[in-house]
Amino acid sequence: MARTCAGDVSAFADLVRRHHSAARRLALVSGAGNDADDVVQEAFVRAFNALAGFHADAAFRPWLLRIVVNLTRNSYRSRMRRAGLVFRAAQLREDGDAVDPQGVVLEAERDRRLWAMLRTLPDKDRQVLGCRYLLDLSEAETAEVLGWPRGSVKSRTSRALTRLRALVEPELAGERLHG
Amino acid sequence: MGEHENGPLVRDLGDLGRALDRPPSPSAVATIVAAALESTEKAPPRPSRARMLLVAAAVVGVLALSVHTDDMFRGPQQDMGTAQAPVVGDCATWATMDVVTRSELADGSGWSPPSELGPWTAKEYFTRRITSDKLAAMVQYTHGDDTLSVEHYPPNAVADALPMGIGDIAVVQVGPYAAEMIRPSHDRYYRVNTSVTDKNGTVERISTVCDGNRLTWTALDGSSYALSGTIPEDTMIALAENLT
The missing domain is CATH 1.10.1740.10 (RNA polymerase sigma factor, region 2, helix turn helix motif)
Known part of the structure; x- marks a missing residue:
């Protein structure tokens, strides 16, 4: 550096x-x-x-x-x-x-579906989930990247996960029904 | 909702992040570096005190360290006549370049590159506007997994006589022309600036960032060429002779 x-x-x-x-x-x-x-x-x-x-x-x-x-x-x-x-x-x-031809080429069907669902979330939800889990940043690093208070990172992460889970679960239930 | 309930989803997101994790291509890296260098030439950042001290320290003797955008290239590797560096890459990028057709390239630059060069086939054509009335042109050829780039500059374009950061330069013959084979120092980029003066006398400069051999020569009409790629020097010279 x-x-x-x-x-x-x-x-x-x-x-x-x-x-x-x-x-x-x-x-x-x-x-x-x-x-x-x-x-x-x-x-x-x-x-x-x-x-x-x-x-x-x-x-x-x-x-x-x-x-x-x-x-x-x-x-x-x-x-x-x-x-x-x-x-x-x-x-x-x-x-x-x-x-997204330049962007995202995902081989696994599971990744493709999760990416598609992730994209439907509001901006801030995508940003916080992206930082925390796609980039594996800590809460402190995420707060620094997004310019939010650390408490907001924690609460927004929780809400974003809940939203994403609500999207994912019906699909998983469908998989179980058809599997 | 407890964290454990999100456990599988968090794991899936982590898997997705790893699936998206891809290293940049050498060309992408070189493009970004070239863009960064050109941006500093347009609006040079004011060096911090710490930076100036570092530069000063380097000048007084820390020659093994690279300490300044320009000075870093003038390291101890710059002695002429050293052993030939390994062929590791090319100069296949400018900071910005337009993808064009072969005919657009020819119309804009006045150069008609061959679509076949020995066993090499032209894959992409690019131009870069240097001044309001002059274009640089580049063709990238492929042969199997190897790539070869040929740059063409308009008459009166002047490249750095001693590009910064190179390993060494050898004078070679390309057909009737004296040419220079620029070799990199190991595992380092070097930069070649080419300056062009437009009809109003304004000098514009473009940079290319290289990590491999670069063969350059100037033709009778004043146009200059540069050939680079992951091929042995002898092959490079033979291909260059087909371009003259």
């Missing part, structure tokens, strides 16, 4: 290799859809430009991921503006992300 802060580009490339996957997963689960790769690239570029002000003792990953969340939010709003029509928002959420 110190080498990267000092502008060592090979060290920066190592950081990209190390954190790219987490950044991309978070962009995808946060709703970046087909913009995920652009969001991730821009996040790394901004991080690189801001390294001079970065505290080397601070954790790079939460800092980078926070940039990803903010950029995804802006990217989503931008896509909404480009779409022009508010009523298309829901359709974009469903179709834009469902197409």
Whole structure:
């Protein structure tokens, strides 16, 4: 990290290799859809430009991921503006992300269904579940990434899991009936 | 709802996270690094005091460390005539590039690349606008799992004479042209800047980030070429001769 802060580009490339996957997963689960790769690239570029002000003792990953969340939010709003029509928002959420050709290729049917259900949750639910379980961040790291109080992370996680479970359980019940 | 009730769902989410966990391709990494470098050239970040001290420390003797975006490339590996570095990668990316058809590339750049180059087949065509009136062009060829990139720059494009971070440079012959074979230092990226002056005298610069050999030469019409890929040097030179 110190080498990267000092502008060592090979060290920066190592950081990209190390954190790219987490950044991309978070962009995808946060709703970046087909913009995920652009969001991730821009996040790394901004991080690189801001390294001079970065505290080397601070954790790079939460800092980078926070940039990803903010950029995804802006990217989503931008896509909404480009779409022009508010009523298309829901359709974009469903179709834009469902197409997702660059994003999510999941081999396991179980993963595909869980991903589809996860995408139907509200933004904040997806973000908190993404941080906590897709990226395996702690509550403290999640709070830092999302800029929420730690208590909110805990309560939002619980509510989001309940919502997701309500979506998952009927499907599991169906599996039991047909299995 | 107790945590134990969510246990299976939490495990499934963890499995989903692992299923989505994929390392970036070397090309994705190089693109991000190139974009970061170009962004600093447009709006150079003000170095922190700590950063300046680090640079100063490096100047006075910590030569083995890489300490500055530019200075890091000028390490002790830069001695000429060292042993040939292993062929590990290429220069197949700019910070931004437009996917185009072959005819669009030819119309925009004035270069008509071959669709076949020995056993290699052109797979993707790209352009990059450097100035309002000039395009750089790139073609990526494939042969089995190997890739080969050919860059084309308009006349009067000037590449760094001594790109930062390289292992060494050898002068070789490509047909009638004197060419340079740039070799990487082990396991490190190097950057090649190419500057182009537009009709108004404005100089624009684009960067490519490489981790493999790069063969460059300038043709009679002033256009310059760069060939890079995961192939032996002799093969690279033979292919370059087919392009001249």
